[in-house]
Amino acid sequence: MKLLLQTIPRLGLGTSLGSRFLGRCKGSYRYSTDIKPPKAIKKLLVANRGEIAIRVFRACTELGIRTVAIFSEQDVNQMHRQKADEAYMVGKGLPPVAAYLNIPEIVQIALENGVDAIHPGYGFLSERADFAAECEAAGVVFIGPPSDVVRRMGDKVVAREMAIEAGVQVVPGTPGPISNAREARSFCESYGLPVIFKAAYGGGGRGMRVVRKLEELEDNFDRAYSEALSAFGDGSLFIEKFIERPRHIEVQILGDKARNVIHLYERDCSVQRRHQKVVEIAPAPNLDPKIRSHLCADAVRLAKHVNYENAGTVEFLLDEHANNYYFIEVNARLQVEHTVTEEITGVDLVQSQIRVAEGSTLPELELTQDNIHVTGCAIQCRLTTEDASKQFQPDTGRIEVFRSGEGMGIRLDSASAFAGAIISPYYDSLLCKVIARAQNHKAAAAKMQRALKEFRIRGVKTNINFLLNVLYNERFLSGTVDTYFIDEHPELFHLRPTLNRAQKLLYFLGNLSVNGPLTPLGTDVPPAHVDPVVPPYPKYGSVAPDSFRSILLQHGPEAFAKCIRDHRGLLLMDTTFRDAHQSLLATRVRTHDLKRISPFVAHRLSSLFALENWGGATFDVAMRFLHECPWERLEELRQLVPNIPFQMLLRGANTVGYTNYPDNVVEKFCELAFSCGMDIFRVFDSLNYLPNLIIGMEAAGKAGGVVEAAISYTGDVSDPSRTKYNLDYYLDLADELVKAGTHILAIKDMAGLLKPRAAHLLVTALRDRYPDLPIHVHTHDTAGAGVAAMLAAGRAGADVVDVAVDSMSGMTSQPSMGAVVAELEGTDLDTGISLDAVSGYSAYWEQARQLYAPFECTVTMKSGNSDVYINEIPGGQYTNLQFQSHSLGLGSRFEEVKKAYSQANQLLGDLIKVTPSSKVVGDLAQFMVQNRLTPEMVEQRAGDLSLPLSVVEFLQGHLGNHMVVIRNHCGVRF
Numbered sequence: 001m002k003l004l005l006q007t008i009p010r011l012g013l014g015t016s017l018g019s020r021f022l023g024r025c026k027g028s029y030r031y032s033t034d035i036k037p038p039k040a041i042k043k044l045l046v047a048n049r050g051e052i053a054i055r056v057f058r059a060c061t062e063l064g065i066r067t068v069a070i071f072s073e074q075d076v077n078q079m080h081r082q083k084a085d086e087a088y089m090v091g092k093g094l095p096p097v098a099a100y101l102n103i104p105e106i107v108q109i110a111l112e113n114g115v116d117a118i119h120p121g122y123g124f125l126s127e128r129a130d131f132a133a134e135c136e137a138a139g140v141v142f143i144g145p146p147s148d149v150v151r152r153m154g155d156k157v158v159a160r161e162m163a164i165e166a167g168v169q170v171v172p173g174t175p176g177p178i179s180n181a182r183e184a185r186s187f188c189e190s191y192g193l194p195v196i197f198k199a200a201y202g203g204g205g206r207g208m209r210v211v212r213k214l215e216e217l218e219d220n221f222d223r224a225y226s227e228a229l230s231a232f233g234d235g236s237l238f239i240e241k242f243i244e245r246p247r248h249i250e251v252q253i254l255g256d257k258a259r260n261v262i263h264l265y266e267r268d269c270s271v272q273r274r275h276q277k278v279v280e281i282a283p284a285p286n287l288d289p290k291i292r293s294h295l296c297a298d299a300v301r302l303a304k305h306v307n308y309e310n311a312g313t314v315e316f317l318l319d320e321h322a323n324n325y326y327f328i329e330v331n332a333r334l335q336v337e338h339t340v341t342e343e344i345t346g347v348d349l350v351q352s353q354i355r356v357a358e359g360s361t362l363p364e365l366e367l368t369q370d371n372i373h374v375t376g377c378a379i380q381c382r383l384t385t386e387d388a389s390k391q392f393q394p395d396t397g398r399i400e401v402f403r404s405g406e407g408m409g410i411r412l413d414s415a416s417a418f419a420g421a422i423i424s425p426y427y428d429s430l431l432c433k434v435i436a437r438a439q440n441h442k443a444a445a446a447k448m449q450r451a452l453k454e455f456r457i458r459g460v461k462t463n464i465n466f467l468l469n470v471l472y473n474e475r476f477l478s479g480t481v482d483t484y485f486i487d488e489h490p491e492l493f494h495l496r497p498t499l500n501r502a503q504k505l506l507y508f509l510g511n512l513s514v515n516g517p518l519t520p521l522g523t524d525v526p527p528a529h530v531d532p533v534v535p536p537y538p539k540y541g542s543v544a545p546d547s548f549r550s551i552l553l554q555h556g557p558e559a560f561a562k563c564i565r566d567h568r569g570l571l572l573m574d575t576t577f578r579d580a581h582q583s584l585l586a587t588r589v590r591t592h593d594l595k596r597i598s599p600f601v602a603h604r605l606s607s608l609f610a611l612e613n614w615g616g617a618t619f620d621v622a623m624r625f626l627h628e629c630p631w632e633r634l635e636e637l638r639q640l641v642p643n644i645p646f647q648m649l650l651r652g653a654n655t656v657g658y659t660n661y662p663d664n665v666v667e668k669f670c671e672l673a674f675s676c677g678m679d680i681f682r683v684f685d686s687l688n689y690l691p692n693l694i695i696g697m698e699a700a701g702k703a704g705g706v707v708e709a710a711i712s713y714t715g716d717v718s719d720p721s722r723t724k725y726n727l728d729y730y731l732d733l734a735d736e737l738v739k740a741g742t743h744i745l746a747i748k749d750m751a752g753l754l755k756p757r758a759a760h761l762l763v764t765a766l767r768d769r770y771p772d773l774p775i776h777v778h779t780h781d782t783a784g785a786g787v788a789a790m791l792a793a794g795r796a797g798a799d800v801v802d803v804a805v806d807s808m809s810g811m812t813s814q815p816s817m818g819a820v821v822a823e824l825e826g827t828d829l830d831t832g833i834s835l836d837a838v839s840g841y842s843a844y845w846e847q848a849r850q851l852y853a854p855f856e857c858t859v860t861m862k863s864g865n866s867d868v869y870i871n872e873i874p875g876g877q878y879t880n881l882q883f884q885s886h887s888l889g890l891g892s893r894f895e896e897v898k899k900a901y902s903q904a905n906q907l908l909g910d911l912i913k914v915t916p917s918s919k920v921v922g923d924l925a926q927f928m929v930q931n932r933l934t935p936e937m938v939e940q941r942a943g944d945l946s947l948p949l950s951v952v953e954f955l956q957g958h959l960g961n962h963m964v965v966i967r968n969h970c971g972v973r974f
Helices: 002-011 015-028 050-063 079-083 103-112 129-138 147-154 156-165 181-191 214-232 289-305 338-345 349-358 441-454 464-472 474-478 501-515 548-555 557-566 576-585 591-604 617-624 630-640 663-675 690-703 727-739 756-769 786-795 817-824 835-855 875-887 891-907 917-930 935-941 949-955 963-969
Strands: 043-046 066-071 086-089 117-119 195-199 209-211 237-241 247-255 261-273 276-282 310-319 324-331 377-384 401-403 410-414 430-438 456-458 571-574 610-615 646-650 680-683 706-712 744-748 775-778 800-803
Touching (some): 043 050, 043 103, 050 410, 066 079, 066 103, 103 117, 156 237, 156 324, 247 289, 247 349, 377 441, 441 464, 441 474, 557 706, 571 817, 576 617, 591 835, 680 690, 690 706, 706 727, 756 775, 800 817, 875 891, 875 917, 891 917, 891 935
Parallel strands (some): 043 066, 571 610, 646 680
Antiparallel strands (some): 195 209, 247 261, 247 310, 261 276
């Protein structure tokens, strides 16, 4: 009793509390106090890192104990080093993990710096009996069980034997490690399948293999042995009966040197993936009180049987179907999930560990079983830097933003959770332990949900969305889950992606401010500070007028084509949403500006044949330069313009790319485009190569769209001296396209080479041959003759011509919409479009165009240019070629590039020039100018030149059949 009176002040107990304590010791409880007097710990070293090191430091600080940290070279800036009173590097020159396993150096640091005790934390050396023994030999207190207990409990075979001796039920298994697969087979023949292999000298899921088929036994034995040998240095395995669909329940125990042992109730750790715990709950929900009582009693019985000291965990598998449970192992250390036990019992386990290691008994600490009560429920989630969508692949990098979820009932245990922290690849990916406490399981889950949703972590991937899916799962909320929970709920992996909008915007603005524009600009003209005014149109719930799209939706493509052919007047297709800005502004117009004017177009320009707004270059430019989703653009525009048909450019077998794709890819692309709102597919091929055209036509038709097969036009059918692409060439190609089932026949004049007289000749010939087939004509106004050519086409029998609104027309764009409307107003070819509506539409784009001044083609091209009849550069390529030349340092030599374009075209056999063949010609032209090559030099040195990849692939046949053309028209031997 005198000893106890001397101890009370050291424990910090008041007189009244001490009196009550002594009263209990005299008669209320049968606890032993027959031990040596406590020896105060004044300085404690944590042989660990990260979150657990900080957890122990905090407990020590509250107890007035000085703290010492160790750190590896890789952890020199880690937070646990900053939280300690002293810190020393360990394992210099060793691998990251090996540094924390260097027992001699750790003990040496402790001895040299007056350390009284070492806490191993969890992981690393926490279950190494040799480490505990070294501490004992050096006279340093080991915060944990004695080395002999660590050794026996760390050996799963011995632990199993101890459990059997203590009368604790175990899973049927081998009495000792097995050495070969034959022994395993013998066990299976006796006890049946399934069985599980387990590493005899380690845990954490490594060395575990479940066998359900006898023929898989040998392979699984070899794998488990290899894993155990690699992880623990010993491949010894034992085998036991595998319990199907168990709950994983563990009981927290605490013992002292006087052989007193108590339990602090149980935790449910059934939510695990590949034997690694993900979410832990205390107490176990919906656990039968009788089972709970027996579990806890068995845990205490086993601990007393082995003379257990300090904190530990006894783990069981609960077979609820058989209403039975089985001992599996003892973890002779503090567990990661000790926090939930602390929250429901109010017991600080780390401080209790230290006091017990000093020599205090549990009764002296008022930790008797009748003092341990459960209040409420606690849940712990392990927030990690892992990507659940990629098999929980660890992520590394710098945390750019960190905001935590906090508030009543939330506890955070962390070490690297702050903005600026570097997450390295060397250690465990645990970022933060989030613990929620409330009155019951559902309330605790609600707090955890709220806390996790408050977290904002940017810079590294986390498993937050996966954890939220777990917490919202009805089965989890019911409180009864087994170890199969994650495997049987694939919906947990349906993860909502984080938007991270603010951080992306800040990064973009910062990068732009420091490094300038991401895209090389061809001009020094800054964008104007204007807000384009949308002209008035009917609003407040008014429905846009019906248009040709209703015919298509109700009656299909054939009826649509017939309606177009029967229509009186010339129909117009507006290219402002695509080809016009591709030709004038390097395809840089954003979805935002298209969406703003869309409702006006739907209401005031409903007589249009269609809007060309998708496909072609707009697809890849949206992704590469505008960082927009072209599919979202299509869907959003369709919502705003429900009445007017949409038309896209489909490059045959190239779809919207620059190489041939498999047929099923083309089909799936068209199917998806149609489902997102596309109606008319203008199918073309850069070489008029029929097989590629037919692939695109069939895919578009199969998807349900209108097939508009296009003849790519080049040359001059009105010039008898140009015989390669003459009238017969185009008529023969038209015959094949009609046979293939096109709904509409298009003439696609990419470079504006279709002169008015040629337009009249070509359209007249096609109309005479196909009187019932709609004809659609497309051109560019590069030379200034576009309006005249479209009027000539209309008068010759074309049903539709392409135009752009006035302020986005002319030059390399399409002819003026207003000019065509005004010219035909009141005639048999009246377009049915109001000139006033065109004027308002044009005013909007006149302002919007100023926003894209850095990409404006008119800085260098002040007017139409008739040299297009010489160089034949497509209008849609002209401005892009300018910007490419600028980025290659050829901006001042663009006239040379244009001349070389014509020469490159002839070298390649006088191609039809449309994407992607036009890109091939352009790349070769720039290559020639860059390297100061004449056509003759290319011919002479062709075999030695490192030609652009696009040219090489073209010559290899990637774009279709062209080799005969080259051999007939080019002397170059590529």
